[in-house]
Amino acid sequence: MTASQKSVLITGATSGIGESLVELCAQRNYRVIACGRNELKLATLKSNFPDIDVLQFDITDKGQIEDALGQVDSVDIVILNAGDCEYIDDVEHFDNALFERVINVNLISIGNMLPHIIPKVTQGGTISLMGSSVTYLPFPRAQAYGASKAGVDYLAQSLRLELQPKGLNVSLIQPGFIKTPLTDKNDFDMPFLMTSDQAAQRIFDGIEKNNKLIRFPKRFIYLMKLMSFLPEKLWTSMVLKGV
């Protein structure tokens, strides 16, 4: 690492948006610390980008988090991107185990990583949390995913309130639909679908500009905002008919 080279730690680096972020940051000459659970995928990343460092840990395991993040001295940018989506298919027989899994991986994991991250982010550095545009409106089957990402929204804003005066930026990322293994499982239309490379570019441009809220694509965000002004009755009948 050269003296002027900035570092970026990315969770969920083994797939989708995170993998595209690794590639983009390596191209932009950042020192990349790529984090993931899947050993084989991390080894492939390392062979494709020999200059990156890799850290293998499960973000739902406190011990693994402590061991892995204990190896990081300091870092300029942290992108807490790892996450998962599972849908509640039968709300009348609410799957509380699924609910717990999703809240754990998308929200509680961030709380477990923060104590090992906040003290290591350099002055003027950034912590960026991966939310989702799902939080603009309630969607069917998204009780677990939406609730987890609503928690991430609040966490980012509340962290910023207190960390910004101490010289740390906190940003929130709210993408629309991005084509990744996570959304490949979806069985519904995904308007304005973008590639993970396009998403990575929007995200990292936003981080480099110190934007607090990084949301895209604009057409989708405007549409969601507009829909959020509809009377609840109308929105309910639209979503239950499949919009």
Ligand SMILES: NC(=O)c1ccc[n+]([C@@H]2O[C@H](COP(=O)([O-])OP(=O)(O)OC[C@H]3O[C@@H](n4cnc5c(N)ncnc54)[C@H](OP(=O)(O)O)[C@@H]3O)[C@@H](O)[C@H]2O)c1
């Ligand atoms: N795709 C979209 O349309 C979209 C839209 C809005 C927000 N997001 C958010 O963007 C983030 C990335 O999603 P993606 O679409 O790129 O999905 P993805 O391709 O499925 O990638 C998810 C990443 O998270 C990692 N991960 C999951 N559980 C983990 C765990 N317990 N421990 C460590 N790593 C774990 C995965 O690692 P393994 O490979 O080891 O499983 C993988 O690298 C998620 O937070 C998602 O909610 C996605």
